[in-house]
Amino acid sequence: MVLKAFFPTCCASADSGLLVGRWVPEQSSAVVLAVVHFPFIPIQVKELLAQVQQASQVGVTVLGTWCHRRQEPEESLGHFLEGLGAIFSHKPWFQLCRERGSKSWSCKATHWQGPTSHAASGEDQVMLIFYDQRKVLLSQLHPPAVLPDRQAGDTTASAGGLAAVFDTVARSEALFQSDRFDEGPVRLSHWQSEGVEASILVELAKWAAGPVCLLLACLLSLVSAASACRVFKLWPLSFIWSKLSTCEQLRHRLEQLTLIFSTRKAKNPAQLMRKANMLVSVLLDVALGLMLLSWLHRKDLIGQLADALIPVADHVAEELQHLLQWLMGAPAGLKMNRALDQVLGRFFLYHIHLWISYIHLMSPFIERILWHVGLSACLGLTVALSILSDIIALLTFHIYCFYVYGARLYCLKIHGLSSLWRLFRGKKWNVLRQRVDSCSYDLDQLFIGTLLFTILVFLLPTTALYYLVFTLLRLLVVTVQGLIHLLVDLINSLPLYSLGLRLCRPYRLAAGVKFRVLEHETGRPLRLLMQVSIACILPCSSKGLREPG
């Protein structure tokens, strides 16, 4: 395989020194993590590397030498660097060299056969790949953390290819902790050598997050325990809870909040992203709810709404009555069966009359109920929308009842018709065999069957029309409720945190890498620049570098 050397872009302008990093034999690649500058004592360098190796479980060694020289090559430095190969033995030994101020690099990799036979050392072509340490660390393209009970030493064999490079860089945090202002025995150059990056707010938030999460987790567990108690499991209450969409939404929110404030840390970046999305959506929900509340109270809309509700219900009932009168006449020019028409029409008219009486009974309490409902908007806009959807369902309960009656009647009629039609043709439904069999009926059975069949056929248009009209009304109500639920689901599931990351910090949503060939001169090693490429919106998976096809 061609030898590859991954070199950090921040070290390209560093002074001469030793290359420190990890050698991945399966990929024939050397990942350079930092440069150790002169002067240094080899024993101290070895101690530092042993410390880092113990802290991060990554096999960090000295890989070679780095020479950043001026125009005239310094002979003594060259010999000195070659002599270092004898102290820190590593196969293969890399010698990177760059002329100051120019873009010409040279790279040699030698395999020492032994201290005696210098002639047998072979040189290989090396490919230089530059990478940005900060972006690689922050893009989290490495596989999830290895379990602590695995052995120290090299990483898992399953982390193949470039994922191994990312994993190496990500786990060597211990090497990047010291910057050039620290008075350590060894002077290092890496992406944080100009100063370790940190933010006071982030540190404070991390420190405060522990107790706050604990407190909120206790509160939420109390609430869930209260809601799971026996009283709510009794039959009428449990039936009502399952039908109301408000309870569904509240339960969903409670689950989400429990997940966010649980004291367990997120296992991988995808879970962290999910938690962050949930938190942002809950905060947005509450903010929108408070805005709605303030708007309602400012214009005293609740009072106006309560005043307008009864006339609106009356108006709807009146329209329904007109509709039924129209059906009882000759709707759309069709001729209905007068008797059945009158029976059904009067039946439904009586229902509407009952419904209006109930609404008028409740009218003094409407305003107070609406005020309390409006207060629930501070739990979130989604809760307010769910309550609105439930109110619509309750107010149009009579339409639902009519639909059920019409549908049942129609269903019975259709069953009767199909069974009598079979009788008309001399067949029967065999329940045992689940198929239609021929059957010989008696004469009186045939006679009564045919009579009933004729009656049902002639009554069909009436029932079908009632069924059609009430189904359409019910569909209308269901559509309105469906739109409200769609809005609620949108607020629940929109990944706002990921969208924000995509706008502000796109490298956090990395999906893969891309390579660019840098200026190439014949005789010099091939130089490539590895950049992290951004995902569309969401991170597709946490498996590392799985490319879309």
Added chain:
Amino acid sequence: MEDEQSFSDICGGRLALQRRCYSPSCLEFCLSCPRITLRSLTAVTCTVWLAAYGLFTLCENSMILSAAIFITLLGLLGYLHFVKIDHETLLIIDSLGIQMTSSYASGKESTTFIEMGEVKDVVINEAIYMQKVIYYLCILLKDPVEPHGISQVVPLFQSAKPRLDCLIEVYRSCQDILAHQKATSTSP
């Protein structure tokens, strides 16, 4: 080392294949698609504006004309940014991977990189495209579960659609590098 040849695509348009050999282990192929011609641009613009003028004479509303201008401008920008591909590049790096880049006429680039460990082979396949049978170059990806299976077929040069002679050129060079990679790879 640069090399330029001209081929034609399946519809007869002219394509230019640029081959750059950076090193024995790194090869780049750049296929440029035929550009957008002044004739087609003028034709589309005239059609849209004539239709808008026809509507204007019917409705006597001058908003239609402004709307037509907006639509033409936005449509052209959208076409250049999302649809019209200027050139497609294939970069093969031995023991690292294969990278495909599509550059759009507005300068946008979309890149896909496939690691060498996932590549099983590069082959020329036949396909039925509308009423024609065409050849296309594709990368076969390994199936992690089954060692001899193929999990995915990734077609290359989908908007340029070159003919067989161009594909054979690219295929030969790819096979050279893949053979070299397979010979020197340490894993089975």
